[in-house]
Amino acid sequence: MGRWEPNAKGRLREAALDLYVERGFEQTTVAEIAARAGLTARTFFRHFPDKREVLFAGSTDLERHMVDALVGAPEAASPMTAVGVALDAAAAALGGNRDFARRRHLVIxxxxxxxxxxxxxxxxxxxxLAGGLGRRGVAEADARLAAEAGIAVLRVAFERWVTGPEERDLAEVMRESVDRLRSLTR
Structure with missing residues (x-):
């Protein structure tokens, strides 16, 4: 394999995404991903349980960031304002690499x-998010509704961000989507 290089996990993610875009998810093997990254299949499995999880490995971190932000929102914040704080955290976590996000979106x-x-x-x-709102004292039905609305905003804003032609910040698109939801419910 040659000399050791750092960031095996990142190299595997990039190699996998490149191959998924080039050949399709189903047609790509773990061995091909590892070879493209200059690593072994054994190294791949040290970082990911399967080739699907290359695309979802950050889910737990995203959830933690969002819930921590929601729970840490000002005490007087409404449930939707607290969800907005969680969406800001999501934008910070997801908005750093638009090219990666676009390619990931295409594959999915x-x-x-x-x-x-x-x-x-x-x-x-x-x-x-609903659980976090519950810890803030929000009634279960209201917590579920606010959380679902927040996830709808996340999905719509993220898709607009990765498919849109303009180079806008994800946080900006997210806040605009929250504002659009508020205007729709007036």
Whole structure:
């Protein structure tokens, strides 16, 4: 394999995404991903349980960032304002690499199994946000509604950000989407 190079996990993610875009998710093997990254399949499995998780490895961190932000929102904040703080945290976590996000989005939208996995991730995020709102004293039904609305904003804003032609910041698109939701409910 040659001399050791740092950031094996990052190299594996980039190699996998490149191959998924070039050949398709189903047609790409773990061995090919590892070879493209200059690593072994064994190294791949030290970082990811399967090739699907290359695309979802950050889900737990995203959930933690969002819930921490929501719980840490000012005490007087309404449930939707607290969800807005969580969306700001999501934008900070997801908005750093638009090219990666675009390619990841293309791969996921081209594969039904990956779309299903993405929906599961969103359902878990919603449940975690609702739980955080519950810890803030929000009634369960209201917490679930606010969390689901927040996840809808996240999905719509993220898709607008990755598919839009203009180079805007994800946080800006997210806040604009929250404002649009507020105007729709007036």
């Amino acid at each position: 939208t081209a594969n039904g199994e990956l779309q299903e996995r993405e929906l599961i991730k969103m359902t878990r995020l919603s449940a975690a």
